[in-house]
Amino acid sequence: MAKKAIKEKSIEETLWESANKLRGSVEPSEYKHVVLSLIFLKYAHDRFTERRNELVAEGKEAFADQPVFYNAKNVFYLNEASRWDYIMENAKQNDIAIKIDQALATVEKDNPTLKGALPSNYYSGLGLDRSKLAALLDEINKIDTLKDPENDLIGRVYEYFLAKFAIAEGKGKGEYYTPKTIVNLIAEMIQPYQGKIYDPCCGSGGMFVQSMKFIEAHHGNKRNISVYGQEYTNTTYKLAKMNLAIRGIANNLGEQAADTFKNDQHKELKADFIMANPPFNQKAWREDNELKDDPRWHGYTVPPTSNANYGWILNIVSKLSANGTAGFLLANGALSGDGTELEIRRQLLQNHLVEAIVILPRNMFYSTDISVTLWILNKNKRARTVEQNGRLVKYRNREDEVLFIDLRQWGEPFEKKYIQFSPEQIRQIADNFHHWQCESHEQTYQNVPEYCYSATLNEIEQKGWSLVPSKYIEFKNRDEQIDFDTRMRELQSELSELLKQEEESKQELKALFDKLGYSL
Secondary structure, eight states, X not given: OOOOOOOOOOHHHHXXXXXXXXXXXBOGGGHHHHHHHHHHHHHHHHHHHHHHHHHHHTTOGGGTTOTHHHHTTTOOOOOGGGSHHHHHHTTTSTTHHHHHHHHHHHHHHHOGGGTTTSOSSOGXXXXXXHHHHHHHHXXXXXXXXXXXXXXXXXXXXXXHHHHHHHHHHSOOTTOOOOOHHHHHHHHHHHOOOSEEEEETTOTTSHHHHHHHHXXXXXXXXXXXXXXXXXXXXXXXXXXXHHHHHHTTOOEEOOSSXXXXXXXXXXXXXXXXXXXXXXXXXXXXXXXXXXXXXXGGGTTSOOOOTTXXXXXXXXXXXXXXXXXXXXXXXXXXXXXXXXXXXXXXXXXXXXXXXXXXXXXXXXXXXXXXXXXXXXXXXXXXXXXXXXXXXXXXXXXXXXXXXXXXXXXXXXXXXXXXXXXXXXXXXXXXXXXXXXXXXXXXSSOOOOOBXXXXXXXXXXXXXXXXXXXXXXXXXXXXXXXXXXXXXXXXXXXXXXXXXXXXXXXXXXXXXXXXXXXXXXXX
């Protein structure tokens, strides 16, 4: 009988198993930070070694210890105490945590672009078991960080660890790494070729990384883009700076990690492109009397305190330049909220800002299984001609129209229970959007049942200013009058109630048996 092939473990799986052995001294929520800084050191060393070998091969060995010959190639210079081989030589020593901290501090000191990017005195303060840390170092030592330069290794590991943490602990602490497939779709739709890109809740910087890959894929010039962002969590803020520094992406993430609403780090910014994945349905984001006169709400109703969704929308609107475009994700509830949310939604539509609403499939995120919506806002939906990456594009006037797209039946499975878009699907979706936007004799837009519909403002007003796509798109084969996310919440609530009743019945039965002198 032929032996069954053994599936090779992924880098993410191997690292998780190693990191999981740290349980007890480190919370699972910290694993990603413990692992990612070590991966950074390994990556920096691999690039340093590669560049050093190049210098030797070019007969420039005399310059092999001159930082300028590394920085010129976007490579971090490492002195001996911050090199990975030095870390591995001392991996079994009792002071290895201190040596790792010293290595990180030295790398940051020697490379100004890393200022504020790396953790300080982190490992020595964790109280890690020396043997377990050594085992983790051994696993990271096996990784060839240069094997596939197109892979976002840090992003992949970060996303995987968030998923494992959410699954293992039953919570995600509000952290969402946006899957690459969704970021690629946003980039292909809003086309950030040149100008300022902003992300008000940038996480590990994945939006920026994929934006640069979009520019490279379309033969644009990355120097025509400048990056601005903000992140609330200090460790994630450092991670973003590290992630961008690795790729040589100059950035302005503010002077410090800070709450975007309460301590805006980019008050005067007007961005050409905004890409964001704000926390879904964020509660208690401001007090009743807090931020009521904030200039970001100027011209709009003040967003409610109960949910930050419309606070994020208005923050994004306030940051857009005169011709700016934004693509961002929100929970589906923002499409049809009433009261203050309805009033703001009406104002956005009457101001001709909403360009497209794209509902995504479930199970695209590791940390939550809900279906979410991609909003596209555009400050200039009037007819105009624009140069994009060396070619002229004619846009037609779409001020009184909104494109609705339903992608809940799209995507392909990966890793058994998750959904992603294929590159071909992303191209089809983006092409359809651009055909709707632009004048073209070769390609024209058409409404397609169960897929897309271009609605007028009059139609939207008649539907009570709702942005739920199923109210506009024609469905022939499915009952799309059902709000599946709401129904799922109702079923979950019913299940919780049944489980509660079952537990109460068990307790009553146990009390009865105890009274009768029997054991249950």
